[in-house]
Amino acid sequence: MSKVAIIGAGPCGLSILRAFEHLEKKGEKIPEIVCFEKQESWGGLWNYNWRTGSDQYGDPVPNSMYRYLWSNGPKECLEFADYSFDQHFGKSIPSFPPREVLQDYILGRVSKGNIKNKIKFNTRVINTVYRNDKFEINYQDKVNDKTLSDTFDYLVVSTGHFSVPFIPEYEGMSSFPGRIMHSHDFRDAEEFRGKNVIVLGSSYSAEDVALQCNKYGAKSVTIGYRHNPMGFKWPKGMKEVHYLDKLDGKKAIFKDGTEQDADVVILCTGYLHHFPFLDESLKLKTHNRLYPPKLYKGVVWQDNHKLLYLGMQDQFHTFNMFDCQAWFARDVIMDKIKMPSDDEIDKDINKWVSMEEKLENPDQMIDFQTEYTKELHNISDYPKIDFELIRKHFKEWEHHKVEDILTYRNKSFSSPVTGSVAPVHHTPWEKAMDDSMKTFLNKR
């Protein structure tokens, strides 16, 4: 009987736990599984925590979640094939739910069986080496501050890559008389009411943090992009300018000559693929991209097929793509799927990587990741789900955003699982200040 370690009980970790649960329910014998989770609860990034820096045990806080976060993509695009939104909530709900609603949905799927028993909470993996065909894992029981170890045949790394911020330095930071922070530590836009906010970046964090600050009463929001502007039609009080040159006292000076008084600088400069708990030879080293090299089918570590990574891609597709990866990973572990030759693996990885390197715009990227996800879907028994509809939804969503960045969250989409169409939410996003599940689910 083989033994499987999973590191992380966020969406990806829960996907593979769920994949094994499906097999077990069919009466198949599954391996012994231990899932290590450093937080006290499951759900990963979807747990809000007021803490920043380190937790009560001195361990770095992985949470990047903030208050008032609403899904920035249609929920239909991330729906689980084996557990629809309609099933969980007992009714159709709008397409862009706030955090608490999505967290409830993710945890609803795994709460009934015995998945939770396989998770060691408040447990930090210290170090992992591969020796004599086994993964030796050294880990810490954080509550009792005890170091323990165990060995495993397989290792699944599902720790995510939006937990450890990348924080660059700009001239003048060490003498800026205001606050400098990364979006990882952003918790509540209310803190910036009446402030002049500088946001650096041009990806999802920059877009959403900037809009949040504007929505909750910042005096001004100035976004500095590095390569290309997001280019949305920003509302009053917001502007997008070219790249921060330096801070000079309280002034932010941009490459295009813009000078802006600044109370706070929020670095939306992305995250690191960070695996300090893995030995050198096991460590995925990549920037955030749609196809990190060295992973066969985006999952199996090329140098050691007993090491599997989930969700390490940059993402349009999320929860159901993680599921497709997890079902595939499970079948590799169960030896239901055989690995091809090293040559074929290399060729397959190179094919995807070279396709990825040619992508030029969001529509092409959506197509690329949809094709990848469909391929995985075809080789496992992950239940039926309409990825062609999801592809269409993503493209429509992109166009909605370009039309109006303030109103795209008020649109409705149809489910790729049940076909039901989401109702329009009772309050447009830009007016919805209360993000509680109770308010969201109830009629106004």
Added chain:
Amino acid sequence: MSKVAIIGAGPCGLSILRAFEHLEKKGEKIPEIVCFEKQESWGGLWNYNWRTGSDQYGDPVPNSMYRYLWSNGPKECLEFADYSFDQHFGKSIPSFPPREVLQDYILGRVSKGNIKNKIKFNTRVINTVYRNDKFEINYQDKVNDKTLSDTFDYLVVSTGHFSVPFIPEYEGMSSFPGRIMHSHDFRDAEEFRGKNVIVLGSSYSAEDVALQCNKYGAKSVTIGYRHNPMGFKWPKGMKEVHYLDKLDGKKAIFKDGTEQDADVVILCTGYLHHFPFLDESLKLKTHNRLYPPKLYKGVVWQDNHKLLYLGMQDQFHTFNMFDCQAWFARDVIMDKIKMPSDDEIDKDINKWVSMEEKLENPDQMIDFQTEYTKELHNISDYPKIDFELIRKHFKEWEHHKVEDILTYRNKSFSSPVTGSVAPVHHTPWEKAMDDSMKTFLNKR
């Protein structure tokens, strides 16, 4: 030839490097030494860094230093016996210097020789085990993200204990619509101008962070103590009340019934002795106290005499006490000082611990730590320094603080090394807004 690992190049790490340098200069052969430092520079806590959370490599930021920090004790009490302030600055300087001046002094002592060559900067110790009479250290070259390892005969832990915050939770924190932070992440009091600031704690951080906020224009500063108030005569705009009961929306409600509008809550709730890079059996587990158990003479690990800890005590005495510890540790490593029997070691530790447990007030604590430091001083060749004068200074300083918490930093003390008396600073602390070394050292 034995091989010594030192973890940390802050004041304690630099003390033992300096101790070995003294021997080497006398022509003695010293062991091979490797000092691991996770920061890119030396000086430990005395490095200011605008960063909070993690550094550019994803590694937790150890810095707890903030702008406008001035020494909170007379510099004469921490003076190095082998390198006086007069020698470093070429003149007498006032007794309470700001951070940059102290940093310059600490680094001045070690900058001339070849100490820096022994330090591996940007290097994080991952894990340390003791096996076959050797310390096996696994470490990461952060810049190149490479994992390496090496073995040593001796291990000196000098990582300090003011780098990893202890962050407790209070009711209402998860819905408080303002900022919650630990003093570890406090960088600049300017951020809190015009704000209602809540400071929780009653030790040095609470005292100084609260005063800083007041000095730089906070609207109000309310300090919540847990057991005993600091009880100083607080200036206008500050008050001290009994223990936070809970946060209710934006309101802080204290056990004594005080209700206070709050924009920010600063937790000055102390730090953890945190050694995630040491194996279970090597780990010192203690709260912050004047005599942590299991350390012979406060330095040698009772269970393994090749493991030495520096500066793990709560501190009145600092740099010159670290030196006395370092000179002692060096002589233990050089086998110039022989360890007594296990029984004698146990008796000696117990003697100090039971004395420590009876201490009731600051004067007794000062006496206790002065006696401890003097005992160490007597058994090594650390140069002449007048610890009786330092004892007297500490007590006088305590009384100055009780007299007036705003003006105690304007007093002058005499040097226990050179005897010279410090000049009065050109600007009283409460009016000195510029803390640069240039302004401090120059005549107004």
